Amino acid sequence: MSNPIAGRITLNLVTGIVITVVTVIAGIAWMAHRQNIQAAEGTRTMVMGGIDAMHTRVEGLANDYSWWEEAYDAYQRGDATWIDANIGTGIVDTQIADFLAVISPDGEVRYSWSTPEDAPKPEKVLSPETIARIQDLIRSAPVENNAARSSYLVTPAGAMLFGVARIAPVSKLEGVDPKSLPLLAMGFYLDKKRLGTLGKTFLINDLHLEFENGGERNEAFPTLSDVFGNPIGQLVWTPPAPGTAVLRNVLPPVGVVLVLFCGIAMLTAVRARRLALLQAQSEKQAVSAARTDSLTGLTNRFGFSEISESTTFAEACSRGEAAIVYLDVNGFKAVNDSIGHQGGDELVRRLAERLSMIMPPDANFARVGGDEFALALIGRAAPQAVAGVASAMVHALDQSFTVGGFQFQVTAAVGYAVAEGEDMTPAELLRRADLAMYQAKNSAERDAVPYHSGLETGALHKKRLGFALRTAIDEKALSVVYQPIVRASDLAVVSVEALVRWDSKEFGRVSPADFIPVAEETGFIHDIGRFVFQRACEDMANWPGLKISVNVSPAQLRDPNFANDLAAIARRNGVVPNRFKLELTEGLLVRNPTIAKRKLARLKSMGFGLSLDDFGTGFSSIGYLRQFPFDWLKIDKSFISELGTNPTANALIQSMIALGDAMDIAVVAEGIETSEQLKLLRLLQCEFVQGYHLAKPMAASEITALLTRLGEGRRMFSGPSDSGYVAERTS
Numbered sequence: 001m002s003n004p005i006a007g008r009i010t011l012n013l014v015t016g017i018v019i020t021v022v023t024v025i026a027g028i029a030w031m032a033h034r035q036n037i038q039a040a041e042g043t044r045t046m047v048m049g050g051i052d053a054m055h056t057r058v059e060g061l062a063n064d065y066s067w068w069e070e071a072y073d074a075y076q077r078g079d080a081t082w083i084d085a086n087i088g089t090g091i092v093d094t095q096i097a098d099f100l101a102v103i104s105p106d107g108e109v110r111y112s113w114s115t116p117e118d119a120p121k122p123e124k125v126l127s128p129e130t131i132a133r134i135q136d137l138i139r140s141a142p143v144e145n146n147a148a149r150s151s152y153l154v155t156p157a158g159a160m161l162f163g164v165a166r167i168a169p170v171s172k173l174e175g176v177d178p179k180s181l182p183l184l185a186m187g188f189y190l191d192k193k194r195l196g197t198l199g200k201t202f203l204i205n206d207l208h209l210e211f212e213n214g215g216e217r218n219e220a221f222p223t224l225s226d227v228f229g230n231p232i233g234q235l236v237w238t239p240p241a242p243g244t245a246v247l248r249n250v251l252p253p254v255g256v257v258l259v260l261f262c263g264i265a266m267l268t269a270v271r272a273r274r275l276a277l278l279q280a281q282s283e284k285q286a287v288s289a290a291r292t293d294s295l296t297g298l299t300n301r302f303g304f305s306e307i308s309e310s311t312t313f314a315e316a317c318s319r320g321e322a323a324i325v326y327l328d329v330n331g332f333k334a335v336n337d338s339i340g341h342q343g344g345d346e347l348v349r350r351l352a353e354r355l356s357m358i359m360p361p362d363a364n365f366a367r368v369g370g371d372e373f374a375l376a377l378i379g380r381a382a383p384q385a386v387a388g389v390a391s392a393m394v395h396a397l398d399q400s401f402t403v404g405g406f407q408f409q410v411t412a413a414v415g416y417a418v419a420e421g422e423d424m425t426p427a428e429l430l431r432r433a434d435l436a437m438y439q440a441k442n443s444a445e446r447d448a449v450p451y452h453s454g455l456e457t458g459a460l461h462k463k464r465l466g467f468a469l470r471t472a473i474d475e476k477a478l479s480v481v482y483q484p485i486v487r488a489s490d491l492a493v494v495s496v497e498a499l500v501r502w503d504s505k506e507f508g509r510v511s512p513a514d515f516i517p518v519a520e521e522t523g524f525i526h527d528i529g530r531f532v533f534q535r536a537c538e539d540m541a542n543w544p545g546l547k548i549s550v551n552v553s554p555a556q557l558r559d560p561n562f563a564n565d566l567a568a569i570a571r572r573n574g575v576v577p578n579r580f581k582l583e584l585t586e587g588l589l590v591r592n593p594t595i596a597k598r599k600l601a602r603l604k605s606m607g608f609g610l611s612l613d614d615f616g617t618g619f620s621s622i623g624y625l626r627q628f629p630f631d632w633l634k635i636d637k638s639f640i641s642e643l644g645t646n647p648t649a650n651a652l653i654q655s656m657i658a659l660g661d662a663m664d665i666a667v668v669a670e671g672i673e674t675s676e677q678l679k680l681l682r683l684l685q686c687e688f689v690q691g692y693h694l695a696k697p698m699a700a701s702e703i704t705a706l707l708t709r710l711g712e713g714r715r716m717f718s719g720p721s722d723s724g725y726v727a728e729r730t731s
């Protein structure tokens with residue numbers, strides 16, 4: 001498995017090891033090399049010193065035997081015996097020198113001695129040119145004690161170091177021409193033995209003289225030149241190498257340490273590599289887990305959105321080679337409620353398995369919600385294939401499921417859309433498929449629904465409203481207004497009706513007539529109901545003695561906790577239930593009278609007042625009024641609007657009022673828009689009235705202000721009048 005991090009770790013560690021090893025070895029080698037150089041330089045300096053010492057010695061000797069008045073006198077006398085006895089034999093025999101010659105001022109060898117026997121005689125060695133050169137050599141020296149000179153000569157017996165000095169009459173030197181003085185030259189061969197002894201003093205074993213061959217010269221060694229200045233050879237030796245010795249001693253243990261180090265480092269590298277691989281693997285797993293639904297093993301919502309937001313998909317869309325199918329299980333909540341969440345999960349898993357089996361080979365099939373599945377088809381065949389796949393998805397559920405011993409016949413709403421037209425975007429395709437699915441949900445047929453432009457009407461608007469509603473409370477887009485309800489006889493405000501308002505960012509002010517049905521369908525009505533009730537409780541605190549009507553949807557009443565919730569909210573806010581009138585429409589009563597009766601009885605027993613809203617619009621019959629414990633009935637505004645124009649309406653209203661009277665139920669007429677209507681209702685002895693003519697729904701603060709202005713009796717007008725009331729007074 002190739003992994004870039006693991007690879008980098010290995011590379012770094014190996015590089016580190018190599019650098020360390022090379023650095024250590026190079027460091028040691030460099031130190032050894034420096035040590036060798038220093039030792040070689042030291043040795044050279046010592047050898048040079050040794051050579052100097054030899055020169056000093058030979059010059060000293062030559063001087064000792066020539067700065068000697070008696071020797072000079074003997075020479076002048078030609079006393080060979082004296083010279084031989086006092087200079088020659090003694091020196092040569094005691095091996096102070098190998099070679100001795102007394103040279104006359106005119107360049108002739110007068111006396112000479114040499115050793116060993118077979119060594120060439122000095123007169124052989126000292127050619128006239130050599131003597132002339134030697135004379136030149138001493139000429140540069142002053143005439144005084146210790147003024148000898150030295151140089152080298154090459155003889156058939158080897159190289160020789162010699163010193164030369166003038167044999168001088170020490171006490172009568174004045175006026176003597178130096179050139180007139182005889183010379184004493186003495187020297188010794190630089191043979192193996194002598195050089196060996198010299199070398200040993202400096203701990204050099206092999207100091208020797210190497211004669212020049214082919215002009216090759218090593219600048220590291222001193223070159224010796226003869227009396228003519230011609231090089232005769234080099235003093236050569238093997239330079240000591242203490243560094244190399246140290247290297248030899250140090251390398252083995254250092255090598256062992258390095259090997260150990262490399263071993264440990266390699267082990268570390270291997271471990272680090274393994275860890276990096278493991279980590280990379282678990283990262284990979286985490287990444288795939290984030291895109292996988294743990295329950296079904298299918299792609300999850302996140303994974304699906306990645307697919308649908310990919311450029312591949314966008315391109316397929318614009319080429320018309322993509323399709324989306326949505327599937328939503330019908331009534332899944334009921335299944336969940338009956339067999340519990342575990343059973344629900346099991347059902348979803350089975351469902352996913354069954355659906356997966358009918359998927360085309362490279363379908364992108366995903367679980368995008370609790371009971372929602374989505375399928376993205378990409379490719380040239382997608383537009384043709386999608387209808388068949390969608391239909392197969394519907395029929396995959398034909399056979400029932402057995403979960404936990406129960407058999408379930410599950411149906412699903414399936415809708416799909418095909419990419420058409422060049423500017424088709426993935427978002428639009430998804431929206432269309434969703435809309436088709438939504439249509440399928442609301443259709444009586446079980447077939448999969450393809451998207452068509454006819455769907456772009458009410459259904460869509462409703463759906464969008466539903467989504468927007470979900471966030472409305474959180475975004476504080478909902479509010480409550482109150483519309484006064486007035487006693488017809490004296491126009492005293494006796495009550496207010498709480499009406500919810502929604503100011504949506506997206507849709508502007510939405511009428512409750514539009515969004516309440518949506519809220520009922522989506523279940524959001526429960527939150528709205530609690531919100532309105534809570535707000536009403538808070539606002540009522542400012543209006544003592546005033547009753548309040550709150551609208552209740554049938555859907556709310558179906559909630560088993562409804563009565564308890566209301567009672568709890570009222571208690572929390574310190575409001576007694578009998579200040580409320582709950583306004584209900586007939587729908588529930590007609591559909592499920594038994595349950596409704598029980599629920600209403602319970603609310604009643606808790607102290608809540610009950611009001612039958614929109615009376616006359618539905619199937620309401622006198623029978624209902626008798627069966628249910630209503631305190632109020634509200635004549636629907638559709639009757640009021642026809643009041644005075646339609647004689648039937650007049651008669652109907654009259655009988656409704658009579659009915660209320662007979663059953664001891666207070667009657668409210670709603671939707672009073674004109675003074676005419678008010679007048680007529682008064683004539684008909686309607687007890688309470690509500691409508692724009694008296695007061696429009698208004699904010700709580702406005703109600704407070706109104707009540708303050710009206711004062712004690714809360715009468716909206718001091719005397720009867722034909723003109724509007726609140727419109728004048730409050731605007």
Ligand code: C2E
Nearest residue numbers: 499500512513516532551552553671672673690691692693
């Ligand atoms: P509703 O309970 O019959 O409420 C009376 C409706 O008539 C209100 O409409 C009110 O503004 C309107 N109205 C009052 N006086 C006049 C008038 O003189 N002329 C006309 N044309 N209309 C008048 P709104 O506020 O639009 O509410 C509509 C319906 O929405 C309500 O009918 C009620 O059924 C429902 N609703 C309002 N608020 C809530 C609520 O908080 N919960 C529930 N469940 N339903 C609510």
Ligand code: MG
Nearest residue numbers: 497551583613
């Ligand atoms: Mg109402």
Ligand code: MG
Nearest residue numbers: 613614634670
């Ligand atoms: Mg009404």
